[in-house]
Amino acid sequence: MTQLxxxxxxxxxxxxxxxxxxxxxxxxxxPPSSIEASLLGLEQRHNAAIGLFASNLxxxxxxxxxxxxxxxxxxxxxxxxxxxxxxxxxxxxxxxxDRMFVDPAQILPNSPVTGPRAGGEMTLAELCQAALQQSDNxxxxxxxxxxxxxxxxxxxxxxIGDRQTRLDRWETExxxxxxxxxxxxxxxxxxxxxxxxxxxxxxxxxxxxRLLEDWxxxxxxxxxxAGLPPDWTSADKTGSGDYGTTNDVxxxxxxxxxxxxxxxxxxxxxxxPETENMRPLIGEITALVLPTLLA
Numbered sequence: 001m002t003q004l005x006x007x008x009x010x011x012x013x014x015x016x017x018x019x020x021x022x023x024x025x026x027x028x029x030x031p032p033s034s035i036e037a038s039l040l041g042l043e044q045r046h047n048a049a050i051g052l053f054a055s056n057l058x059x060x061x062x063x064x065x066x067x068x069x070x071x072x073x074x075x076x077x078x079x080x081x082x083x084x085x086x087x088x089x090x091x092x093x094x095x096x097x098d099r100m101f102v103d104p105a106q107i108l109p110n111s112p113v114t115g116p117r118a119g120g121e122m123t124l125a126e127l128c129q130a131a132l133q134q135s136d137n138x139x140x141x142x143x144x145x146x147x148x149x150x151x152x153x154x155x156x157x158x159x160i161g162d163r164q165t166r167l168d169r170w171e172t173e174x175x176x177x178x179x180x181x182x183x184x185x186x187x188x189x190x191x192x193x194x195x196x197x198x199x200x201x202x203x204x205x206x207x208x209x210r211l212l213e214d215w216x217x218x219x220x221x222x223x224x225x226a227g228l229p230p231d232w233t234s235a236d237k238t239g240s241g242d243y244g245t246t247n248d249v250x251x252x253x254x255x256x257x258x259x260x261x262x263x264x265x266x267x268x269x270x271x272x273p274e275t276e277n278m279r280p281l282i283g284e285i286t287a288l289v290l291p292t293l294l295a
Contacts, residue, residue, distance in 0.1 A: 074239030175241030192263030227286025244268030
């Protein structure tokens with residue numbers, strides 16, 4: 001992870017209009033100066049660096065903070081890996097029903113789906129679901145082995161307009177998140193654009209795009225949902241690693257057709273690789289930013 005720049009918040013096109021009734025009462029809309037103070041306060045209170053790129057996809061209001069700083073990617077790459085599998089399936093290069101052997105010797109920590117299936121086979125569709133919905137590490141490595149290794153994620157990123165995301169290693173080494181290490185990193189703005197391209201753009205044909213969204217809506221590890229109103233949901237992918245690295249990237253969906261892109265990447269400012277993750281902070285950031293983008 002590169003040395004983080006001085007704190008800078010850019011809030012484009014935001015107004016002081018009242019928050020709609022669908023926004024949580026605890027997260028009232030704030031003027032840009034107040035949001036800046038709130039983000040800086042969160043950084044101080046959590047001893048964290050916060051990277052944010054967010055956009056109301058209906059109005060193009062945006063919010064950004066350290067949006068072009070590099071953060072460790074961690075398991076957020078699994079969204080790209082699954083999308084690449086879907087892309088290859090629509091081109092006839094593979095089938096989602098293709099089966100892969102789950103080698104017991106390759107089961108890793110946090111492999112809740114593949115672990116019980118070790119010694120048997122799983123389809124590519126099952127592996128994508130395991131990687132996206134429970135962040136299964138062995139499933140992710142099996143997907144990587146099928147699509148061409150970590151470098152295939154970097155190539156896929158470039159192909160969808162993401163010029164920053166790079167994957168260099170496999171699970172679980174890629175989660176080391178060493179400050180200043182450029183390996184396995186991205187930026188909130190780049191990832192936000194990539195996830196928007198996958199879920200909203202023409203990277204995938206409509207059937208594959210709907211399948212990716214459905215898989216991601218069933219994500220069981222979401223951190224941003226803690227900051228969403230009760231009648232909202234999200235299609236998102238989390239990631240966490242050393243130095244308190246905690247990420248969540250995806251689209252939040254409201255009951256009246258609202259769509260808000262959120263790319264949140266955080267890490268501890270302490271140089272301790274054993275620092276606990278910051279899942280609650282992701283929810284706090286979501287609750288802070290969402291009403292402003294909807295105002």
